[in-house]
Amino acid sequence: MRYCSQIAVYSPEPEIAGSINAPCLQTVFNELIDSYIENKVGIAENLLGASLASSLKANLMSLLATNQLLPAGTGNDSAVVHNKLYRNDSIYWLDRKHNDPHENEFFDLMDQFVEHLNRTCYTGITGYEFHYALYPTGSFYKKHFDQFRNDSSRQYSMIMYLNTDWAPEDGGELRIHTLDYQQDIAPTNGKSIFFKSSELEHEVLLTNRPRMSVTGWLKVG
Numbered sequence: 001m002r003y004c005s006q007i008a009v010y011s012p013e014p015e016i017a018g019s020i021n022a023p024c025l026q027t028v029f030n031e032l033i034d035s036y037i038e039n040k041v042g043i044a045e046n047l048l049g050a051s052l053a054s055s056l057k058a059n060l061m062s063l064l065a066t067n068q069l070l071p072a073g074t075g076n077d078s079a080v081v082h083n084k085l086y087r088n089d090s091i092y093w094l095d096r097k098h099n100d101p102h103e104n105e106f107f108d109l110m111d112q113f114v115e116h117l118n119r120t121c122y123t124g125i126t127g128y129e130f131h132y133a134l135y136p137t138g139s140f141y142k143k144h145f146d147q148f149r150n151d152s153s154r155q156y157s158m159i160m161y162l163n164t165d166w167a168p169e170d171g172g173e174l175r176i177h178t179l180d181y182q183q184d185i186a187p188t189n190g191k192s193i194f195f196k197s198s199e200l201e202h203e204v205l206l207t208n209r210p211r212m213s214v215t216g217w218l219k220v221g
C-alpha cells in the first residue's frame with residue numbers, strides 16, 4: 001500500500017518487458033516517490049545519470065554563451081513580475097521542438113516517470129513544463145510556493161542539479177521550510193528533488209558559485 005497525496009493506493013510493480021533499463025529506473029523512481037511520501041521532499045541521487053546530466057549542463061553553458069538565457073520572473077503569464085530582490089536566476093524552457101537529442105532524452109525519462117507515478121499513485125498528471133536555470137554567483141530565490149494563487153495546475157515540483165564538485169562553502173542550498181523543521185539540500189550533480197507544489201515553502205540560499213539545474217512542474221488540466 002502506498003500513500004500519495006493523502007490517497008491510499010495499491011501499487012503493483014509489473015515487470016516492463018523489452019527494456020533492459022526498466023527495473024533499474026523503476027528503483028530510482030520509487031526512491032524518489034517513497035522518500036517524498038516519508039519526508040514531504042523526495043530525493044534520488046541517480047535519476048538523470050552522469051551522461052545526461054553532463055549533456056544538459058553543456059546545453060546550459062552554450063545557452064549562456066549565446067545569450068539565450070532570460071531573467072526569470074515570478075507569477076504566471078498574466079502577471080509576471082521581474083524583481084531581482086526576490087529571485088535573480090536566468091532560465092530557458094526545454095522543448096521537444098528544439099530537436100535536441102539530450103532534451104528529448106530528458107523528456108523520454110520524464111514521460112516514463114509520469115507514467116510510473118500515475119500508475120502507482122493515481123496522480124492523474126497530464127502534462128509538464130521544464131526549464132534550465134542558472135543562478136550566477138551571488139544570486140538566490142527567496143521563500144515561495146511553486147503553485148500560483150490563480151492557477152492550481154502545478155501539482156509536483158521537480159529539480160535536477162547539474163553541479164559537479166559542489167562543496168559546502170559554495171552555498172546555494174535548497175532550503176525547505178515546514179512548521180516543524182528546516183532542511184537544507186546541497187545542489188550536487190545528478191541529485192533530483194520532488195515535492196508537492198502547493199505544500200512546501202522553499203528558497204534557494206545565496207550561491208557562491210554559478211549554480212545550474214533543470215527545474216519543472218508536473219501538471220493537471
Ligand SMILES: O=C(O)CCC(=O)C(=O)O
Nearest residue numbers: 141146159174204213215
Ligand atoms: O533550484 C532550486 O533548488 C529551487 C528552484 C525553485 O524553487 C524554483 O525554480 O521554483
Ligand SMILES: [Fe+2]
Nearest residue numbers: 144145146202
Ligand atoms: Fe520553487
